[in-house]
Amino acid sequence: MSTPPPTVRVLLADDEEMIRHGVRMILQHADGIEVVGEAVDGAEAVALAAELRPHVALVDIRMPVQDGLATVAPLRALDPAPQVVMLTTFGDEENVTRALRSGASGFLLKDEGPEELIRAVRAAASGDAVLSPGVTGTVIKHMLQGGPPAEDASTALERRLAPLTDRERDVLALLGEGLPNLLIADRLGIGVGTVKTHVGAILDKTGTDSRVQAALLAHQAGLSS
Template sequence: MTAPAHPIRVLLADDETMIRAGVRLILRHADGIEVVAEAPDGRQAVELAAAHHPDVVLLDVRMPVCDGLAAIAPLLALDPAPRVVMLTTFGDDDNVVRALREGAAGFLLKDEGPQELISAVRAAAAGDAVLSPGVTGAVISRMLTAGEPRGAGGAADERIARLTGREREVLAMLGEGLSNQDIGTRLGIGTGTVKTHVGAILDKTGSTSRVQAALLAHRSGLAP
């Protein structure tokens, strides 16, 4: 993948020194990515994000002083707001669900490989959702069953009704987990146009992230 014109600025928040060191080492050798700050807890993550304006925050779920879940809202309230990707362990589905409902861009398992980490940072910076395949199915299923049933609920139908036909197509593909590039290829349009459609979808439906929009696609019956 071609490196972006400007490095992707990353803030890493994890209370485990070894985890931070490992992630920093991986990202240091990735083209177009720069770790601009590190924090041992959520409170410092918010303070450092306000000072360094990262594009992406890699945020551990469980930390002292202020955990990752509590840090999501103040991070997303910053201007400009970073993309927040949760670092988690397998079996932490409940916290992942809470994080996604708070507006996190996605989640990444701590035992993923170096290339998966690099790809996740680039995907988040590009506006795509970041979902570790190993737990995506369980998390999405839990989020769906916790809310309104598939295809039911006036709220979902009303939000879908605000969209144009093309926006509905894009929303259905978000529900499939496709990236902007994949959506553009399928529809025969540019990635920039896809981003415009995604932005309109988030605005019109009141979704705070692609993940929430994907869930709406499932609830409304647009996505299988």
């Protein structure tokens, strides 16, 4: 008899009570997800995360006292570290890119539907990137502003990619397309566990902290369009 997957523990951080209430109501009715705590600012979120050890932290970018941008790194420095998903709105691309560069696992629009919210929490808990389709292209474009890398930068990029095997480059290219592990496995005809192994090797060999940063690297290197 197979063992059921562990319950995904979620921490909410948003200064708007109505937002927290709405998100909690959606998640508490989803199988295998438990909201273990709520914070009204980033400092409280870090303190609660250290105590409650959530798997996923949903963090608003704009909060008083300590905003979401200043909260990503302290959350990711915890042991164990939660996956951090930023809650955002349209028109906030600059702040989103800063959060992603700081190690956030992805971003989710506040007006996404219940199914997308639940999917995002489960994806983050399993190590997949969470990228809202409505703004992914805009954010990647914003992160890559400035045109193609200079010659020295191109050399540095190739040096980072040099340790990768051909299969790891294939996986990296699909990370750049924003695909989750299951779809990468289907596209390449390999097991999901093998994909996870390749993703771990990619992050380690390229010195990237998250799948999102690896996806950006894939675009910078021209592996993904």
